[in-house]
Amino acid sequence: MRSTRRKPKFRRSLGGAALAAVMGLTSVAAMGSPASAAPTGKADSPACSSSSVDLDSGTSRAPQNLCVPAQATDSNKTLLVWNKPDIYDDVVDYRVYMDGRAVGTAEENARIFSPAQEYVDAFRDADKDDFHVRTVAHNYTVTGLSPRTSYQFTVTAIRADGSESPASAPITVSTTPERHQVTITSPAFKAVGDGKALNTASIQKAIDTCRTPGCTVVVPAGTFKTGALFLHSDMTLELQEGARLLGSDHAEDYPLDKGYYLYPVPDPLPTEAEYRNYRRPPSLINVLPEDNGRSAQGREPGAAANNVRIVGKGVVDGNGWERTAEGSVMDEAGNEIPQYVASSAGKVLDDGVLAADQFRKAKENPKALTGIINRPETLDDSVLYGQYRSSLMTFMGVKNLYVEGVTADNPAFHGVMILDTENSTVNGMRHTTYNANNGDGLEFGGATNGIVLNNFFDTGDDQVNFAAGQGKYGAMGRPSENVWIFNNYMRMGHGGVAVGSNTAAWVQRVLAEDNVMYKVETGGLRMKSTSDMAGGGRDFLFRDTAMACMGSSAFIMTLSYNQSPSGYIAAESATFKDVKVRNVSVDGNNSPTCGMAVSDSKPVIDIQAGPSLGEGTATLSAFTFQDVVFRNVNPTNIKGLTNSTFDDVTFQSVRNNANPWRLDQYSTGNTFTDVTPAPAQ
Structure with missing residues (x-):
């Protein structure tokens, strides 16, 4: 939640009805049944790692789409995740109920089970003037369950005044038998x-x-x-x-x-x-x-x-x-x-x-x-x-993959590669690969329906990266799509959430929210491709994120990435579009001491597209930056961005007191509302 001195105009979440239909969630009719018995005729709720990212808005104040990732339930524990209410401005925590009895709150639970949470707490403690967006945990690990037993769960949102929202739709979860070892x-x-x-x-x-x-x-x-x-x-x-x-x-x-x-x-x-x-x-x-x-x-x-x-x-x-x-x-x-x-x-x-x-x-x-x-x-x-x-x-080629708790350390190349999978979840890992060359944390390639939560990332390359093939033949492949990234702590490395440079079959429908990024070197949201790669990225929502001490730019969207020759066949230009950045705080970029930027070499928003990069290069379009606050940063450098919106964007301090808005002649059709300072005329 943002400090009350900067209240956002509105909030949008995953559309409840639309996403529930995609996920196939089945709700039980009532709570309070004995733990051993599910309601007559009601099956367990299916796994939610088939979640899609639907950006429809709604008016519900109850948590949405309570569900369990594929393979997250064992004989004595399970993992609950849920989408935030459609309206959540004043939500500070969530309370979980099992069989009608309160069992705990998400923030308390995260301090026990999430390796990211101690870093989030340290980040909050260092935010002495309440500048940053306050991320909120929205998952819960339930332990102490019995094998072969059914339980019913609901979740409520806890508001800043201590009151609780209406409960989510209930679900039933059945534990597995004890596993042979x-x-x-x-x-x-x-x-x-x-x-x-x-x-x-x-x-x-x-x-x-x-x-x-x-x-x-x-x-x-x-x-x-x-x-x-x-x-x-x-x-x-x-x-x-x-x-x-x-x-x-x-x-x-x-x-x-x-x-x-x-x-x-x-x-x-x-x-x-x-x-x-x-x-x-x-x-x-x-x-x-x-x-x-x-x-x-x-x-x-x-x-x-x-x-x-x-x-x-x-x-x-x-x-x-x-x-x-x-x-x-x-x-x-x-x-x-x-x-x-x-x-x-x-x-x-x-x-x-x-x-x-x-x-x-x-x-x-x-x-x-x-x-x-x-x-x-x-x-x-x-x-x-x-x-x-x-x-x-x-x-x-895996369906239903669950990775939890382990530390990924010192790979010779990349970290965890999730390729052509469906329903994958990575929960509570520690990725300690800094500064191993190409040592990404996670890479999704041609994968669909993923969840990434509670991870600590300290990587030698991108923390969470998406790829989708190269050029003419890559465009015939599978897109990377429908991935939900939340409640992670990302430090060092290159991009926090990164797309490309292999984008031919599209990277699409990604929701990244409630993450903290600290000293990330090359873009909290980094989208990179080339003028002959094909595809690109679309339908992204990047929101409710705190970013501090960024090593270079906070946001990078470029079609001029220096792609090493790798044997692909050129196709049409890639592009990025329909990208929404909402409720984000950025304190510092391009500063070794986490203070004011030290040179103009790394713009805080770096968009490289359009004809200024070469004849025929595609422009980028339909970006939204809304309720974003910057301080101690460089001016922007925006080339080839069209038909985009900047609403309630504030620059509190910019290097040399410069006007932060630097747009080239090909950046047309953009609107600026409640922007401080305004672009120079």
Whole structure:
């Protein structure tokens, strides 16, 4: 909630009726039944990770669309999430009721179960003058439940005066039976947690043996060194507290024949000589199609696996890079977090661990790099570096994926890759990959219906990134769509919520709300593509977000991104449109001390589009910035933005007291209402 001295004009949320229809939510008729009995004729509410982002407005003051993400319910716990009321200006918390009895509030619960919340609290404590938007938790982890039991839940919104809203529609949730477990250190598997023995075969045997539906593979405390592991349907991988899966530092432990194509290979094969597609090595943890993701059919959601879970307080360590000389830093919440060397293709042999071994062996024996579609005569170092490092986790062709609690640490390449999936949830992870080169937190590619909540991000690249194919053939693929990102803390890294540069099949219908961003380096909302990539991004709502000490621009929307050659076939220009930014506070950009911006080199809003970038380059349109406040920032730099709206946008302080509005001649049809200061005439 914004301070009362700056009340927003109105609020919009996901439309209740419209979203409920999309999600298929089923409400029970009444509360108060015994915990063991659901109302006659009423099934459990379906999982809500099929949520779409519908931007219709409404007038309800009750929480909307109470639901449970796919695979989030276990034998003794569940996760409730809900959309905020349509009108929520005065909402400061939410109260959860189970079988008619109050069990707690969302903010209290977040302090127990969300690794993001202690950082949010520290951020609030540092906001001495109440400048920032106040984010509010709207999820709840329920524990202490009994197996095979049904419970009914409602949620109310708590207003600033202490009163409560009407209750949400009720839902019924049934816990699972107790899950069969196999432990990797048992005599049947004999894994050794000394950090030295290679346990790939032992752990994979445990995974392959765990075939009872719902079966759990348990990794106990200890450091278990392993190569690539492959999960399957209807299983859970549980990393208990103190457990660490440590990636092998040898390239051969990630066999290329078990790897994957980032994008499917078109059929028939493209005739253009410049088309390329590379089979990448597998990640440390994988779910992959049998054909390596070569065909579009093989990577349809559910084609590779259904109902896959990774849970626990343990660590997945990719062993990708060396630490810096300091090794770690103390963060703003008083925790020690790792720091990895910022490297590149030219320095990987000095800075890398697994990254160095994979690059070195690819360079020494390029003939062993099988699976290249339309192989070039030579493989440049940039290709070897960009295609032959392992990410930390890759999930492709999965329906119903749930990841909770684990720490993602030190990947050789990307962090968690969610590709061509449906119904995926990432809850309460710690992503500690800073400053590993290309060390994204999460990447959604061709994925639909995702939820990202309660995560702590400290990444070497974008925190949450979206991709959707490249150029002519990428435009024939699956869009990335219907993703809900909320109650996360994002620090350092590149973009907070990032789109592109691969945008050909569109990134669309994304709701990012109630997140805190601190020292993010390259855009809290970062949308990047090129004039020949195709597609773009559309239907975004980015709201109720606090941003401080931004390393460069707070908002970036560009069609001039420097795309490295990667074998795609050019198409028409990408574009970004129908993007709404609402109720956002930004304190500082381009300042190493978190004060006033130190130079004009990084505009606080940086929009690069339109003819000024080159003949025929597309403009961007239908942007809305509403109820946004800035201080200690640079002026904007807006090129090629048309038919957009700025309403109740305030610049409290700008470097050198400059007018913040700098628009080029191709930025036309834009309106400015209640803007302080107004654009110069």
